[in-house]
Amino acid sequence: MTLVTDSASARVFDGTPRVIVTRRLLPGVEDRMAQLFDVTLNREDLPMSRGDLAAAMRECDVLVPTVTDRIDAELIEQAGERLGLIANFGAGTEHIDLAAARARKIMVTNTPGVFTDDTADLTLALIILVSRKFSEGARVLREGRWQGWGPSAMLGHSLGGKRLGIVGMGRIGQAVAHRARAFGMQIHYHNRHRLPASLENMVSARYEADLDKLVAEADILTFHCPAAPDTAALLDRRRLSLMKPGACVVNTARGQIIDEQALIEALTEQRIGGAGLDVFANEPNVNPQLLAAPGIVALPHLGSATEEGRGAAGERIIANIQFWVDGHRPPDQVLPELP
Template sequence: MLLITRIIPDAVLARARAEYQTRELRHTGPFDPARLLSNLDGVTAILCNASDRFDAALINALPAAVKVIATYSVGVEHIDLDAAAARGIAIANTPDVLTDATAELALMLMLMAARRAGEGERLLRAGQWPGLTPTFLLGRDVHAKRLGIFGMGRIGRALARMAHGLNMEIHYHNRTRLPAVLEEGAIYHESDADFLGGIDFLSLNAPGGAGTKGWLNAARIAMLRPGAIVVNTGRGSIVDDDALIAALRSGHVAAAGLDVFNNEPALHPDYLTLENAVLMPHIGSATVETRNAMGFLALDGIASALQRFDKDQ
């Protein structure tokens, strides 16, 4: 039996029901571990998402029949992998299929932040557009500017290819330098100061985890050129919220476009007070095509893990 914690797209649910007996919790709010545990009779696989935290205590409380946890996400930070491995529980996730959709959203946030799109729409909806004047809602050009990408993985490289269409010069900072064939002309910077000091836009595309937690802090923000624009579609944990909010208030960071936050969905309330912050509710992969593909890949991962388990018996 497959237990599904959240509401999933119809096409994915139809396939899941065709391939498995399903139990559907249809969570819409905070994850409830107790409710999960009370619904695991006969369950061999769980399909969850990034909002469902499977810590060591929860994993150790799972029945022995549970053999695989699949997550409707690329990231697996919400799952204690060591605890799962100790229990012999396989983990499946959904890499690759959301690359272009997330890169598109990063580009959208760059454009919206640079051109003050959120401010303009709010003025129109409030009936406060005063009419066209030469200084009304002046933003920043994006074309021919320098884009810095922190985390040049699949999504970062997809964003770089899109930004080439705007004649942007691509710079990047990574744990290691990429092979030239993957750089596609992007300029690698080994140090934070060299990287941050020469860019007009900073896109955060690195994974979460201890290695990147709070990476964009006050010290690194100070390295940015005055008036730089920051976009985050990676992980909320990469950003020190207080430091970024202070920089947005001072104008050192001209604008920010954010799709991910610490403590989602309870983002730092001060972001809501900033006109120069474009805020999206973690919708980087939220297209019909991408969410279907993610669900199908998760189901593939479940099937593969269960087949391996059967062969080992």
């Protein structure tokens, strides 16, 4: 992997921080970083090895990682004394050991909210694709197997009147609810905490405290919760067995939320109607059995893949770094108890 330094030389922090970026960002964002900081960019856009990450964390004042970088306690313990900020690209921070960062007094920031609409748009697209079997139709056409229109061929299901079960009603879950309401869907949700009545009324959403009941009654089940110990395999074999025949699953959150082997079995045995997935348990190594399962629509983690969203995330990172350099609390600080 080739790292390119956009400054004359590395130097001790003197008001211009030494910043290392682990993946390729949009050109405009990288150019702005080069103007403001002593920055090292990953021109090849290959994920950094553990050794590369360790070396970077010994050399920089600010590390800009992404979800593909696992910043665990061991790496944080080995970090140099100058590392004071981990400015994460993305809202999720499950790949960073926050407790270890707190112990070393390393500030962590993220970029919340910038991908909300993009991810909600993709979620609705997957709901439509899976429900209407559009992906299957495109494949039949592409492979030359289409025999012409028929009144009973490749029938999917309308969205109007269907019950959408949303698991996780944060920013993205609420944005999905807004969109689904426009399609005439009945919106039910499960969340750690019930939303205020005003928000429920805004999207005509009904709270369901019992996740099993939500799973059993939903026509389409969509996940928008973070990766955490209590959400690992949240949709497991037992809960999959509760789903209606023909019901569909959509996941644009984190792959670990679904037991993929149990999902493969449910799809193969046609106990559920289909699944739309943008995330996987072991990215980028996706189980071939999952990709070959009937009723699957799979995308390569495209939820945030818009120029607008990725550009906004880059600008948020720059703002967080600048606030930190100026001695102010960054707007997206994840560990607020740090000074």
